[in-house]
Amino acid sequence: MTDSGQSFDVVVAGGGMVGAAFACAASGKGLSIALIEAREPVRDWPAGEVDLRVSALSRASQRLLTRLGAWERIAELGASPYRQMRVWDAVGGGRIHFDSADLGEPDLGHIVENRVVQLALWERLESAPDVSLICPAGIVDMERHTQGTNLLFTDGRRLDARLLVGADGRDSLIRELAGIETEGRDYGQRAIVATIHPTDWHQETAWQRFLPTGPLALLPLADGRCSIVWSATDERAAQLLAMDDLAFSEELTQASESCLGRLTLDGPRAAVPLRLQHAKHYVQPGLALIGDAAHAIHPLAGQGVNLGFLDAAELAAALDLALAHRREIGGLWTLRHYERARRGDNQLMLGAMDALKRLFSNDQQPLASLRSLGLSATDRLPPLKRLFMDRALGLSQDLPPLARP
Structure with a gap:
């Protein structure tokens, strides 16, 4: 644990996949960084055991993790490529088939255990001289001031942050303490x-x-x-x-x-x-939310962590912009660059997944027939299929620098 009153430029609350990725992305910019996490990642497990929690990582996420120096270790610990997707409707019978060969790509993504991704990122952070890993530790309260945020820990110690990044999941304490409301519903x-x-x-x-x-x-x-x-x-x-x-x-x-x-x-x-959940605001002066702290999505397309990684990459890009223009890293000029870049895309994906969930949860025959017709028609239209695959893979140019092709 740090000494009382220690100060950092950037403090990341939450050392899961997205928080650890952002800390890695923020490293090397001349800033002092602290990552706060309640427990260390699992470092070993029995041969053949598979974590119950896995993620389908897109190509954009793979590029980010490669540039952060973590992908080689992830591949060593175990990453399972998938080359095709087959989706079909139990009621209407419509089907669609995606194949990486149609794109000239080696795969559509990788299935990776969450603990593998977290461990690979933590190992990078442990070797970073500008990053302090504060673990185990728990935050109980925070006080906002003109220069940033003062955090109070469970053991009574305190820490100052010019920029506090909430990456502490969909039940985010940081979001709650900041008074940021969410909208959405339980599914x-x-x-x-x-x-x-x-x-x-x-x-x-x-x-x-x-x-x-x-x-x-x-x-x-x-x-x-x-x-x-x-x-x-x-x-x-x-x-x-x-x-x-x-x-x-x-x-x-x-x-x-x-x-x-x-x-x-x-x-x-x-x-x-x-549940569907979206924070009404991602930022306040000296504070930003990323990953599930900002948005929670239905898992039917496996996009949750991929959206979080894009948040991390975009916030890191906003820091670069602030440093290049000599702006305050926790100022709204900086943080609104991040929010503008991510909120619309996240809202679009949350809305699309919510619409799909509603559409396929309805077993009324007329609607089932229509949606199945739509699935089958899309399967027969290569340009439309290509658009879906490009989006899912992260092949577009409209991405933060760390995730671009």
Whole structure:
């Protein structure tokens, strides 16, 4: 822990994937940086064990992590490429198929355990001379002043920050203490996560079937297993979690329409409540929110952490702009550059995922027929498919410098 009254230029509250990525991105700019986290990352685990929490990392996220010097370590610890996506509607029967070969790309992205990404970034931070890792530590209160923010820790110590970055998740204490309100709603769904063994090879393909109670995704792992994200209504999720392993495996196989043969549960299950949430403001003088602290999204397209990484890259770019123009790093001139660059894109993605969730949760036959027609029509229109794939991969030029092609 730091001594009482220590000051830093930038303090990042939250050392998960997005917070650690931002701290890495802010390093090397002549600023003093502190990263505050309640617990250290997991540093080792049994061979063959897969973390229940995985992310589908886009090409833009891969470029960011490469430029931060973390991707090589991530690949060493385990990153599973997926080359195709197959999506279909359980009610209407419409289908769409995405293939990286159509883009001349080696893959559509990588499935990576969250703990792998966090550890690789932490190892970079541990070797950075301008970064102090304050862990374990917990913030209980903060006081705003003209020069920044004074943070109070659980053990009574204090720390000053010219710029405080809230990267402490969707239940962000920093956001709450700053009095920043959110808008959105609970989905009345939970995402069940687990690892499974399919009878058939997954073909390095991400499979997703839209069910009336929520989408089921099978995410391919390099060793032939799959990580699942099964979003279901609270009632249906409770039923699934109460089942024994054999019964759950049977339900899962049926829900997947046996696309990979019989699916067998391999290890524990967990469930996360889902909600749509967007902070009404990302910034205040001396403070910025990034990642889930700023926005929470339905996992049906796996875009949550990718949006967070773009937040981190854009805020780092705003710091570069401020330093180049001799502006205050915590001033609104700086922070509004970040907010303007990210809020609209995030709002668009949150709205799109919310619309998809609503559309595919409705099992009324006329609507089911229309949406299935739309899926199938899109599958037959290469320019439209290309647009979707470019967006998902992060191939556009309208990205922060660290994530650009």
